[in-house]
Amino acid sequence: MTHDHPPRIPTKNRSYRTMSNTAARGRIVALAIAGIAALALSGCAGQSETPGEAPAAEGGTCAPEDIQLIGQVRNETNPYEKAWLDGGDAFAESVGLTQTRLTYDGESPKQQEQLRQALSTGNPECMVLNVLPNGDSDTTPIVKEVDNAGAYLVTHWNKPADLNPWDGHDTWISHITFDGKDAGRQIADAMFEAMGGSGGIIALQGILDTAAAKDRFIGLQDALAENPDVELLDEQAADFDRTTAFNITKTLITKHGDAIKGVWAANDDMALGALQALEAAGMDGVAVVGIDAVPEAVQAVADGTMTATVSVDGPWQGGIGLAMGYCALTGELDVAELSNEQRAFFAKQTLINADNAEENLTPTANLDDFACDNLFDRVTGPVS
Template identity: 35%
Template sequence: MSFIKKFVEESTLSRRKFLLNSAMGFGGVAAAAALGPMGVAVASTKPTLAWGYRTPDNPYWNSIVSGGESFARSVGQDLTHLIHGGNNEKILADVKALLSKTGGNLALAVDANDSPNARSIVEACADKGGFVSTIWNKTDDLHPWDYGDNYVCHISWSDYQPAQDTARLLLEAIGGKGGIVGIGGIASNVPAIERKAGLMKVLEEYPDVELLDWQAADWSTSKANTVMSTMLTRFGDEIKGVFSSNDSMTLGIIEALRAEGLAGEIPIVSYDGTADVVKLVMAGEVLCTVSTNPYWAGGIALSLAYHAAVGSFKPSDEPHAHREFLGPAIMITQQDAQAWYDNQIAQTPEYDWKDYWKYSSGQMTYDKV
């Protein structure tokens, strides 16, 4: 059984179980808490639920927050959206304002945008008694266990090895020789750093491949389009392949190639597993993309913060591997793309939001790349 097939099967709950849970209006633990001991009803102390993220227009972040909304519905609540647009000051100000409004009765999942910004957000939540889960970006010296229960967890992904896998696929596709270009994300972002490092590591194995240029396009479709157009003008047919650090930028890269009649002629590897790029993999215009299952991540990060807030579990009783952990990273090639699209995109996947660490691939480590 392929890893993708196994993952799809394990990640899908029965429709009957899902409908029964929905009919209750609560997750099982939350329902029990609402009833209190011996089934006696008590006043609800449900926290406000919020997700802080870059933009709903980006397919990756749209999938993240869709997972958050799915979890919120499972406990009969609405989700507050804190959209920061890549602005460190805005997300911190919005979190502080919501903590003030709710008196600290907040369960928050958030991407801090830049790694150093995570500390300020965590400390604001801890100071007011809120509960926060972070994803992707934090500094190496910031740890949930240093903040008791309020900093619930940090979820990230090990991009270094998957980036090596995609880079090797790209370099093999061009016959192990010639020039390639790379387009990266925000330079200070953990995934941007690791994905570039993975490419650079693999380039050491291919002395006949030259990295003609690397430019940051800040995860932006429009900026990637401009960068790719400039590279095509500068290097022309010297470009034999493109390493793209995420799917949003790949869409801009593809448009630049189409404008020159080169789409499908120059192989591209990508990252994020979004619907549009999975379709491009199916069509042969992109070699592969890597899914970090953002829908699951969006729901599970918020679920952990919520259940810590309502007392379903005590984060400080958990091992470090449950507080800083890696999510799944799944390479999708043309061979797998149709199955992935049918099972993870065309239909909404269903997850048990209380099975917190089912898809964890282990505790985070801090090996320098």
């Protein structure tokens, strides 16, 4: 992928360092101004102003080339999380930097240790962390570590309800998530329609200590309450994992057999594992739905073997958090001026079905989304 331009720099929030041109012309004052200018330049980590270039923005604390970009997810075997890190790479390349890709294999202690090591390497005050906390309870220690180090942080999906970026966290820029209840309801409605409005289903939940898993299942329950002819035969936690989902689905097929007319899965990796189990059992025509719009799942929707998924745009997530921190460190984003809605928000998501699957087969990052004046264009509402 080639990138023709870095993120656009907005002018509406720009303020500049200037030196007074009304100072006395005497030699002593001139020398004093020269000394002040030298100190200012040395404090900007090598930034300089040359003819024809805009001066450094006030509040910019790091030269662009000194900024460290770090993306962290559970693993790269999950296509959605790999696409997230790929989006981070695309943003980093567009500004002449390299993203450090971290994976912690779904192990909370490993995640915490990785972040501690990252913060102890280099200059944390010129560091941006774009992080998927393993569970809600993991976000508090992550925020504490980053606060103490002074690095910029963007978190996604998981956090305790009473922990918010605007409550005294100057460098925790934003928490980004998606309306899980809406996503869980959307795929349930699509599945029920494919089933003709009646029949038995099984549900595969994600990691139960995550807001995403909880909210998506509530969306399913809301849909079930309005569709009394659909019966929830069984539900199991498959931890967002394909192999786990495959094994659980095999067990549930043995238990419920042909009564299963639909499989609701809280993410695509589990949906694909369930689909493999159904195919192995020779069960055709079962409606299978998931969330994340990973390429394999979107292809399955296009082929008609899956019914629907929901796109939360992994490449956008991987780039947007890094872009927010980059813009803050170069002075183009003032975190203190952000609204509460910008600091904890639901982002846009899209239902993918047979009608639009073909056009969503290859997720890629749109660099225009990462321009400093476009960072909050996908906000659909505050996280309450």
